Amino acid sequence: MNSKQNNSNFLMGMLALAVSFPIIVVCSAWFFPGTELWGHFLENLLPELIVSTFILLLGVGIGVSLLGTVLAYLVVMVEFPGRQWLEWALFLPFAIPAYVLAFVYLGVFDYSGYAQVWLREYTGMPGFDIRAGSWAIILTFVLVFYPYVYMMARASFKRQKIQMIEAGKMLGAKSFYVFWKISVPLARPAIAAGLLVTLMETLADFGVVSLFNYSTFTTAIYSAWGDFRSIEVAAQLASLLVLIAFFLIYFEKKARGKAKYYSSDISHIRPYQATGITGWIVFLFVFGIFMLSFAMPMLQLIIWSFEKYAEEISQEYSNYFSSTGILTVSATILTVTVATVLALPSRRKAESKALQLLIRFSTLGYALPGSVMAVGLLYGVQNISLVSIQLGGSSINHILFGSVALLLFAYISRFMAIAYNSASASSDQIKPVFEQSARLLGSSRMRLIREVYIPMMTPGILAGGLLVAVDIMKELPATYLLRPFGWDTLAIRVFELSSEGLYDRAAIPALIMVFLGAIIMLLFIRLDSERY
Amino acid sequence: MEYKVNKKVSIFSILVISILSTSFSASVMAASDDSLTVYSTRKEHLIKPLFDAFTNKTGIKVKYLTGKGGALIERIKLEGKRTKADLFMTVDAGNLWYAATQNLFQPVNSETIKNNIPNHLRDPANLWTGLSVRARTIIYSTDRVSPDELSTYQDLANQQWKGRLCLRTSKKVYTKSLVSSLIHHDGLEKTTEVVRGWVDNLAATPHAEDVHIMTSILAGQCDVGIVNSYYFGRMQAEEPNVALKLFWANQDSTGTHVNISGAGVTKHSKNPEDAIKLLEFLSSVEAQKIYVGLNKEYPASQKIKADNLIALWGDFNQDKMNLSVAGKNQADSVSLMQREGYK
Numbered sequence: 034m035n036s037k038q039n040n041s042n043f044l045m046g047m048l049a050l051a052v053s054f055p056i057i058v059v060c061s062a063w064f065f066p067g068t069e070l071w072g073h074f075l076e077n078l079l080p081e082l083i084v085s086t087f088i089l090l091l092g093v094g095i096g097v098s099l100l101g102t103v104l105a106y107l108v109v110m111v112e113f114p115g116r117q118w119l120e121w122a123l124f125l126p127f128a129i130p131a132y133v134l135a136f137v138y139l140g141v142f143d144y145s146g147y148a149q150v151w152l153r154e155y156t157g158m159p160g161f162d163i164r165a166g167s168w169a170i171i172l173t174f175v176l177v178f179y180p181y182v183y184m185m186a187r188a189s190f191k192r193q194k195i196q197m198i199e200a201g202k203m204l205g206a207k208s209f210y211v212f213w214k215i216s217v218p219l220a221r222p223a224i225a226a227g228l229l230v231t232l233m234e235t236l237a238d239f240g241v242v243s244l245f246n247y248s249t250f251t252t253a254i255y256s257a258w259g260d261f262r263s264i265e266v267a268a269q270l271a272s273l274l275v276l277i278a279f280f281l282i283y284f285e286k287k288a289r290g291k292a293k294y295y296s297s298d299i300s301h302i303r304p305y306q307a308t309g310i311t312g313w314i315v316f317l318f319v320f321g322i323f324m325l326s327f328a329m330p331m332l333q334l335i336i337w338s339f340e341k342y343a344e345e346i347s348q349e350y351s352n353y354f355s356s357t358g359i360l361t362v363s364a365t366i367l368t369v370t371v372a373t374v375l376a377l378p379s380r381r382k383a384e385s386k387a388l389q390l391l392i393r394f395s396t397l398g399y400a401l402p403g404s405v406m407a408v409g410l411l412y413g414v415q416n417i418s419l420v421s422i423q424l425g426g427s428s429i430n431h432i433l434f435g436s437v438a439l440l441l442f443a444y445i446s447r448f449m450a451i452a453y454n455s456a457s458a459s460s461d462q463i464k465p466v467f468e469q470s471a472r473l474l475g476s477s478r479m480r481l482i483r484e485v486y487i488p489m490m491t492p493g494i495l496a497g498g499l500l501v502a503v504d505i506m507k508e509l510p511a512t513y514l515l516r517p518f519g520w521d522t523l524a525i526r527v528f529e530l531s532s533e534g535l536y537d538r539a540a541i542p543a544l545i546m547v548f549l550g551a552i553i554m555l556l557f558i559r560l561d562s563e564r565y
Numbered sequence: 566m567e568y569k570v571n572k573k574v575s576i577f578s579i580l581v582i583s584i585l586s587t588s589f590s591a592s593v594m595a596a597s598d599d600s601l602t603v604y605s606t607r608k609e610h611l612i613k614p615l616f617d618a619f620t621n622k623t624g625i626k627v628k629y630l631t632g633k634g635g636a637l638i639e640r641i642k643l644e645g646k647r648t649k650a651d652l653f654m655t656v657d658a659g660n661l662w663y664a665a666t667q668n669l670f671q672p673v674n675s676e677t678i679k680n681n682i683p684n685h686l687r688d689p690a691n692l693w694t695g696l697s698v699r700a701r702t703i704i705y706s707t708d709r710v711s712p713d714e715l716s717t718y719q720d721l722a723n724q725q726w727k728g729r730l731c732l733r734t735s736k737k738v739y740t741k742s743l744v745s746s747l748i749h750h751d752g753l754e755k756t757t758e759v760v761r762g763w764v765d766n767l768a769a770t771p772h773a774e775d776v777h778i779m780t781s782i783l784a785g786q787c788d789v790g791i792v793n794s795y796y797f798g799r800m801q802a803e804e805p806n807v808a809l810k811l812f813w814a815n816q817d818s819t820g821t822h823v824n825i826s827g828a829g830v831t832k833h834s835k836n837p838e839d840a841i842k843l844l845e846f847l848s849s850v851e852a853q854k855i856y857v858g859l860n861k862e863y864p865a866s867q868k869i870k871a872d873n874l875i876a877l878w879g880d881f882n883q884d885k886m887n888l889s890v891a892g893k894n895q896a897d898s899v900s901l902m903q904r905e906g907y908k
Binding site for chain 2 (some may be wrong): 139
């Protein structure tokens with residue numbers, strides 16, 4: 034039995050190592066000598082970039098935590114007009130790719146956008162450059178990423194014991210005090226988990242920051258690569274992102290602490306009623322967020338689409354559809370399967386710090402810019418080929434480059450964080466007593482996994498899977514570099530058109546993507562409502 | 566319930582295995598047919614009509630893979646001798662120059678191409694050739710600027726343009742190549758002064774796209790900017806009376822900076838003869854007409870006239886600096902812009 038346990042640890046370790054492969058390749062760039070480029074960057078670029086990246090992370094972090102938590106609290110704890118549909122509608126912005134939201138916002142709110150033109154005309158107010166400073170880009174990121182925190186915090190609030198809140202109320206605590214001193218501390222691990230994902234994605238973003246021409250760490254990475262043609266320095270810089278992500282995970286763990294706050298019973302009673310004018314104010318706030326983050330951008334995309342529909346729609350679209358569909362479905366299944374294996378509870382795993390660390394490491398691909406990770410993967414394959422040639426074999430480059438297999442591998446590595454977090458959140462709730470009693474009854478580990486763990490983890494696994502699916506569908510840089518011939522996806526089409534400045538035509542594939550993403554989110558919501 | 570889960574799992578695994586196996590076999594099989602393969606950073610909607618015309622004429626099929634410059638170059642490098650790419654096609658002379666330094670191309674000695682495309686638009690060692698030309702020049706508001714006030718790129722650094730200038734980000738390759746050409750003509754020191762003046766004169770954070778520069782001028786955020794000619798061409802095709810005009814910069818000195826899109830035959834092409842045929846076709850009058858019609862660019866070929874619309878903008882003197890210089894100076898140009906805080 035002992036050796037079996039070791040086997041399963043070994044298997045998990047190998048799997049985590051495989052997932053970490055591109056991350057390891059990127060980090061190994063430090064073995065190459067640095068160039069004089071570092072001197073130029075340290076003097077001219079990095080001081081400013083570190084400050085602006087920090088401001089961005091801080092702003093986005095505070096913003097999504099506040100917005101996500103407050104919205105989740107309102108829909109779970111307060112009864113107000115429209116609450117029922119808004120509770121679901123607030124998930125939808127997740128279906129919009131961040132760079133699409135950015136080009137819509139710039140089109141509407143920048144100096145030449147209609148919002149400002151209208152303001153100038155009717156109020157005489159002077160125009161302004163929304164790309165100056167950092168507030169507008171922070172707001173954009175907050176509006177596109179708040180669903181991560183909202184989703185997690187909402188699930189957590191749903192599980193809070195209503196009695197504690199009732200007790201607080203009976204003891205005369207003001208509602209804000211109950212929110213701040215009871216509910217939020219209890220939801221802290223969930224909020225931190227949503228925040229972590231947001232910050233990793235913000236760190237790795239290239240699309241939104243280039244549209245706003247805002248400089249972050251990724252600017253230096255692409256400058257090293259694109260301007261100075263040094264892929265080594267680019268990888269070295271990128272590996273610093275991995276380091277930052279590692280610290281973030283560490284802090285998240287700290288925030289979570291050892292405590293498990295979950296209770297298993299879910300209550301549908303809402304402790305607060307917002308009626309009359311208060312109710313409408315709450316409604317207006319929540320509805321406003323929904324309008325700004327989803328309805329308005331959708332409307333803009335539809336307006337643009339109408340103008341260019343005939344020009345853009347072609348037979349190619351059936352191809353974009355099928356590539357997007359096949360890649361999304363198969364990569365999601367693979368990612369979720371690997372994540373589930375890594376997240377299975379086991380006593381041995383709980384005891385092995387090294388294994389836990391390795392598994393955590395394997396989720397860091399999310400913080401790497403997609404194209405850096407993809408090139409890392411190509412270099413990794415190249416290294417294997419070199420070893421294989423050394424051993425008298427042949428190169429495998431031509432088999433793997435441009436194969437769906439390599440692309441799927443890239444997706445697994447890149448989105449492991451989302452699938453793993455979700456799967457492990459549900460496996461953390463499985464009490465160790467199951468393992469003990471199963472052992473006592475002489476049941477095998479396989480049987481335990483099949484009959485106890487998997488069914489108990491299924492909701493978490495599926496929820497993670499749907500989120501991963503939306504993310505894969507939106508993925509651009511890795512797909513762009515690694516895809517086989519003819520496997521253009523909708524995301525690629527959006528990019529090819531928008532990067533030529535043809536935003537109105539790009540709106541069509543973008544709209545289709547949002548539509549598909551919304552269907553996936555609806556599935557997620559169905560699943561979620563069955564759970565509660 | 567348990568049975569159901571297992572059944573689902575097995576269906577999933579069958580699906581995944583079949584996808585994996587087809588993907589492997591597809592990639593192996595793809596290596597063995599006699600069509601041409603092009604890796605391109607020029608977008609699909611701009612290249613497909615050209616390849617269709619070539620296939621119609623010669624019967625040779627063309628497959629293509631679009632992507633980002635730096636990443637595609639790495640891919641070709643790593644694919645090495647087994648690369649499927651016969652032709653690498655990209656925009657900006659700096660990118661072509663870099664691909665050449667990475668040993669991606671083989672020299673092509675084609676009289677047809679030499680006859681069609683002028684010298685300064687081709688690599689001195691015949692590794693690549695330009696196929697379409699875009700001028701990067703000054704654009705101004707016809708409401709607020711008179712053409713008498715305009716003269717050179719360098720002049721936009723002067724005090725009179727304070728708060729009136731819009732530029733594209735220094736991260737875009739077209740900006741880098743323009744500044745590279747200024748370094749070539751004026752030297753590092755003088756160009757530093759010019760870039761510093763530009764940054765001082767900016768009315769807004771540098772824009773991500775040339776299109777945004779034009780809409781910003783129309784909205785009154787700024788009065789002048791620098792854009793690639795075809796962006797204006799596209800806008801004018803949709804709105805003929807738009808209150809913007811192009812001004813040919815540096816006519817009395819070095820000529821207006823031009824850039825190209827171009828291509829070269831890859832070093833490890835399996836089918837160099839057909840690849841050269843494709844390249845020759847792309848330089849021919851027939852293909853050059855498609856280039857010009859699709860994207861409002863200037864032909865690289867000396868043998869045809871520009872599209873009616875862009876012919877109305879008038880003739881201008883091109884900067885005759887050999888475009889490989891744009892590539893050579895690129896690192897200097899980026900360092901300079903980063904030092905001067907040109908974002």
